[in-house]
Amino acid sequence: MSSKSKPSKLKINQRPWLLFASVTFFLIILTVNSVSLLLRHANYLGRNCSIPVKTGTNGTNHLKIAIVSLSNRVEEQVWKNKKAYAKKNGYDFIDVSWIVDPTRPPSWSKILAIKTNLQNYDWIFWNDDDILVMNQEILLEDIIFGLIGHGDSNSTPDLILTEDFNGVNAGVFFVRKSEWSVKFLNTWWNQTSFIQFGSTKSGDNAALKYLTDSLPDEESRAHIRIPPMQCRFNSYPWIPSGKSFYRLIFSPWTTWQGAYSEGDFMVHLAGIHNKQRWVSKLLPEMKTSRRNKFF
Numbered sequence: 001m002s003s004k005s006k007p008s009k010l011k012i013n014q015r016p017w018l019l020f021a022s023v024t025f026f027l028i029i030l031t032v033n034s035v036s037l038l039l040r041h042a043n044y045l046g047r048n049c050s051i052p053v054k055t056g057t058n059g060t061n062h063l064k065i066a067i068v069s070l071s072n073r074v075e076e077q078v079w080k081n082k083k084a085y086a087k088k089n090g091y092d093f094i095d096v097s098w099i100v101d102p103t104r105p106p107s108w109s110k111i112l113a114i115k116t117n118l119q120n121y122d123w124i125f126w127n128d129d130d131i132l133v134m135n136q137e138i139l140l141e142d143i144i145f146g147l148i149g150h151g152d153s154n155s156t157p158d159l160i161l162t163e164d165f166n167g168v169n170a171g172v173f174f175v176r177k178s179e180w181s182v183k184f185l186n187t188w189w190n191q192t193s194f195i196q197f198g199s200t201k202s203g204d205n206a207a208l209k210y211l212t213d214s215l216p217d218e219e220s221r222a223h224i225r226i227p228p229m230q231c232r233f234n235s236y237p238w239i240p241s242g243k244s245f246y247r248l249i250f251s252p253w254t255t256w257q258g259a260y261s262e263g264d265f266m267v268h269l270a271g272i273h274n275k276q277r278w279v280s281k282l283l284p285e286m287k288t289s290r291r292n293k294f295f
Contacts, residue, residue: 035238035240035248036238036240039238039255039256039259039260039261040238040259040260040261040262041261041262042231042256042259042261043261043262043263043264044261044262047229047231047256047257047261048229049227049229049231049232049235049257049264049265050142050146050232051143051146051147051227051228051232052146053142053145053146062090062141063122063123063140063141063144063153064120064121064122064123065091065092065121065122065123065124065125065140065141066091066092066093066094066117066120066121066123066124066125067082067085067086067091067092067093067094067125067127068094068096068110068113068114068117068124068125068126068127069082069093069094069095069096069126069127069128069129070095070096070097070100070106070109070110070113070128070129071095071097071129077279077280077283078129078130078131078132078279079095081132081133081283081286082127082131082133084133084136085133085136088136089136089139089140091125091140092121094113094117096109096112096113096116096117099112099113099116104195104202105195105196105197105202105203105204106202107128107170107202107204107205108189108195108202108203108204110126110128110170110204111185111188111189111204112189113126114126114175114185115182115185115186118175118177118181118182118185119177121177122153122176122177123140123144123153123174123175123176123177124174124175124177125140125172125173125174126172126173126174126175127171127172128171128172128268128270130171130268130269130270130272130275131171131172131266131267131268131269132266132267132269132279132282132283132286133265133266133286134235134260134263134264134265134266134267134282134285134286135263135264135265135266135286136286138265140174143160143174143227143232143233143265144160144174147160147225147227147232148160148225153176156176156178156180156222156223157176157222157223157224157225158175158176158178158180158181158184158223158224159173159174159175159176159181159184159223159224159225160173160174160224160225160226160227161173161208161212161224161225161226162226162227162230162232162233162234163226163230164230164234164236164254164258165247165251165254165258166205166209167209167212167213168205168208168209168212168226169205169234169268169270170204170205170208171205171234171268171270172233172234172266172268180223184211184223187211188204188207188208188211191203191207191210191211194206194207194210200271212224228257229257230254230257230258231257231258231259231260231261231264231265232265233265233266234258234266234268235258235259235260235261235264235265235266235267235268236258236259236260236267236268236270237259237260237267237269237272237278237282238255238259238260239272262285267282
């Protein structure tokens with residue numbers, strides 16, 4: 001009879017642990033949903049990704065700009081999205097799939113693509129093929145003039161980048177037509193020691209980071225601009241994971257300034273495996289009416 005009572009006692013002792021586990025699980029789910037909701041509405045909570053454009057530098061200084069990208073590995077909707085934005089705002093859209101160098105991972109060929117087209121434009125706006133325009137009312141001229149601080153497109157800076165947790169990002173950036181830009185692109189292309197095959201990282205981003213970090217301070221200040229807010233033109237969807245929570249805890253400001261929120265200009269699906277599902281989810285949210293109040 002005593003042998004039968006022991007299992008019953010054991011079950012009773014386990015109940016507090018089951019309750020604790022249930023409450024913990026509930027709190028985790030609540031926290032995840034709360035963080036996701038907070039970041040998706042960051043702009044409504046006061047985050048401002050824009051940089052004020054000085055009077056007289058926008059509208060009167062229309063630039064000749066091309067949006068350049070390689071063929072879309074995601075789906076045709078991404079291509080249509082960028083073409084529609086370019087057509088709406090008077091930019092050229094150029095698919096440079098033909099220029100891919102087979103001796104390197106495809107992402108390295110962005111350097112060749114930019115060099116090939118740079119002479120015909122004031123600025124080239126490079127876009128990886130996993131980037132969507134989410135707010136068509138934001139102009140590239142406003143981004144450029146806001147960052148360079150003047151309306152003279154014939155003077156420096158020459159390279160506009162964003163930074164994320166890992167430093168500068170090679171997925172989306174602006175390059176101005178200049179001798180310095182051509183020299184920089186040639187130097188970037190020649191960083192062959194960074195080339196990687198059989199990896200999710202091809203090495204072009206690491207090479208770019210190395211070069212920008214290696215520039216003398218004076219040259220970097222003269223030729224490179226990085227917006228204080230990554231979300232100016234390179235927002236990432238915040239997806240719950242061990243890595244994203246680690247970054248949220250130890251780099252909350254970087255998470256805040258880079259997480260995609262409604263009203264942002266672009267969303268970059270960097271490092272996301274199921275890109276097709278995210279494209280289908282995000283496209284209906286695209287802003288096409290009036291200029292968003294946060295910009």
